[in-house]
Amino acid sequence: MKKPILLKFLWVCLFIVLWETVRLTGNFSPLVYPSLLSIIKSLFHAFSSEGIAIQLLLSFAVIAFGITAGIILAMIAVMAAHSSAIFESFLKFVISVFHPLPGIALLPVLLLWVGTGIESILIIVLHSVIWPLITNLYTGYRSIPATYTLVADNYSMGKKDRFLKITLPASLPYFLAGSRIAFARSWRALISAEMLFGAAGGKGGIGWFLYNKRVFMDSSGLFAGLLVIVVAGILTEEVFFTILENKTVKKWGMSI
Amino acid sequence: MFKQKVLPPIIFLFLLSGILFIVSCSGKNDTGDNKKLVIAEQFGLAYAPLQIIRADKILDKELPGWEIKWEKLVNTASIREAMLSGNLDVGFMAIPPFLIGYSNGMKWKMFTGLSSVPVGLVTWKDSIKTLSDFTDNDRIALPQPGSIQHMLLSMAAEKHLGNAGYFDNMLITMAHPDGMNALLQKKDVTAHFTSPPFIMQELKIPGFRLILNGKEAAGSDFTFAVGTVTDSFSSKSPEAVAAIINAIKKASEIIKNEPDRSAEILSVEYQSDKEEILEYIKRDDIIYSTEINGTDIFIDYMKKSGYVKPEINFTGIYYK
Incomplete structure (x- = not known):
């Protein structure tokens, strides 16, 4: 466990050295290629006096809301599809239509129909999470081994027990994989939407922070904002989900 | 320990740096070519002389032998970024975005006014x-x-x-x-x-x-749109800068003296009604002129409110 962390640290150092070497040898304008020192200064400034932490929290709150709503809707949809063949066919059709559509492509339509409020951003986030969630949950639901259901029959479990003790844990690996994809997609969609929308939620999220850095030509602030986005993404995708997996499906021996 | 192969990663890194090198070099205009001018136009009545210059080929007549390229970019921020990366020589925008670029160390100047319009x-x-x-x-x-x-x-x-x-x-x-x-x-x-x-x-x-x-x-009148030029271009080709100023003067004259024909050109450019445009360009409060007014209003305000750094000296903002 020690060695991969050491290696990762080495990669970060290598990146830092590479960045500064290119900057020092290339004779770039600091507007195009700011020094690491000025980026770090901007980073401190962003946290201490520009309230980037609040903007980050705002972005995460929107995503958390979108994913929660997405999970509930997806579960209902999957159960409905399981009990009705007509609905299943309908759901498949809807997924094939909407899944390939990038959320940001819906933006002009949303502006016309919903307006410029936070609702539009929520719809974009919901759109980016719900289709991968349904697809994954559905696969998970269908790949529950027949033995499990037979065991449930044997114990003559009720519907509630069956759902809580068999269906949910058995499809958890798929559920987690779906949530990972959902987070990745919504995180990207949200930042693009915020960069186009402005301060829709009153204060604006991390995308709005980037947009302001761009129009006021604060390049080191721009890179500081990118750094924050990268770190927030890594913390969620690599740390949060990995811990969640280690505590559940890996501990139970369901996936490696 | 594992025996690791070295060659594939080296090939990958070599190709990657090659691609990055090619991409970053293609971003620049070739400096050897002295007779190329890239201008960004914006749309809207405030920029009407630019559309007249392009439609009537005024600049082509002012600068014989030059290759003139007109770019359309989505907004002021992208024009500024393109000028910074060397893809554009001349751009038109309002005074505040210019000041923001200048205060952050961009090497460029205002060389002409273009219009004053009601906002x-x-x-x-x-x-x-x-x-x-x-x-x-x-x-x-x-x-x-x-x-x-x-x-x-x-x-x-x-x-x-x-x-x-x-x-x-x-x-x-x-x-x-x-x-x-x-x-x-x-x-x-x-x-x-x-x-x-x-x-x-x-x-x-x-x-x-x-x-x-x-x-x-x-609190007073101000120039809405101005022309900006990168220092690297204006120091190399002052004759082109002078030619653009001349072209703007000629186009402004055309709009004043031949409003009917100008409205015709602009209605095609903006895909809108000719009569409506004619009515607008005849208004007294839409003025096309190469003078720049009101810069100090914006400098004073933006310094005071922290939109530009207060210690910046703005004396070098005009091209002479």
Whole structure:
């Protein structure tokens, strides 16, 4: 466990050295290629006096809301599809239509129909999470081994027990994989939407922070904002989900 | 330990750096070619002389033997970025975005004025009579933070409400046509800070009113659009800069003396009604001129409010 962390640290150092070497040898304008020192200064400034932490929290709150709503809707949809063949066919059709559509492509339509409020951003986030969630949950639901259901029959479990003790844990690996994809997609969609929308939620999220850095030509602030986005993404995708997996499906021996 | 193969990663890194090198080099104009000029135009009545220059090939006549390329970019920020990366020589925009670039160390200058036009804040909401009537639920559409529209709005906010950032959390960034569409829906966008022809089109609709005009916010007249040139281009080709100034003068004369033909050209460019454009370009408050006025108003305000660094010396902003 020690060695991969050491290696990762080495990669970060290598990146830092590479960045500064290119900057020092290339004779770039600091507007195009700011020094690491000025980026770090901007980073401190962003946290201490520009309230980037609040903007980050705002972005995460929107995503958390979108994913929660997405999970509930997806579960209902999957159960409905399981009990009705007509609905299943309908759901498949809807997924094939909407899944390939990038959320940001819906933006002009949303502006016309919903307006410029936070609702539009929520719809974009919901759109980016719900289709991968349904697809994954559905696969998970269908790949529950027949033995499990037979065991449930044997114990003559009720519907509630069956759902809580068999269906949910058995499809958890798929559920987690779906949530990972959902987070990745919504995180990207949200930042693009915020960069186009402005301060829709009153204060604006991390995308709005980037947009302001761009129009006021604060390049080191721009890179500081990118750094924050990268770190927030890594913390969620690599740390949060990995811990969640280690505590559940890996501990139970369901996936490696 | 494992025996690791070395060659594949080396090949990968070699190819990657090769691609990055090619991409970063193609971003620059070839410096050996002295006779190439790349200009970014913007649309809207404030930039009308540029469309006349291009349609009548005025610049081609002023600069024989030159290759002149007109670029269309989506907004001021991208024009500025293109000039910074060396893809553009000349761009047209309002004074505040120029000052923001200059204060951050961009090597460029203003070399000509282009136009003065009426700008202002339009609303449809009956309850909004003055700036203090906006509530947290209201939204104001304007092109982008740091734009002339944003600066004028902040100036007025400071003057009338004592707080320059009063409206900053109500802003929605939208290009003028999108902003107008959003305003016409009468939904969450309750006001639009805009410029011609959109401001006139909005004010023609019954119930839509102007609650703030640019001149009132700034306290005097000011040039709306100016021409900017990178130092690397102007030092290398001063004759081209002079030619552009001449071309703007000629185009302004054409708009004044041949309004009918100008409106014809512009109606094709803007895909709108010729009579309407004719009416607009004949107005007294739309002036095309190479003079630059009102820079100090913006410098003083932007220094005071922290939009540009207060220690910056702005004496070198004009090209001579």
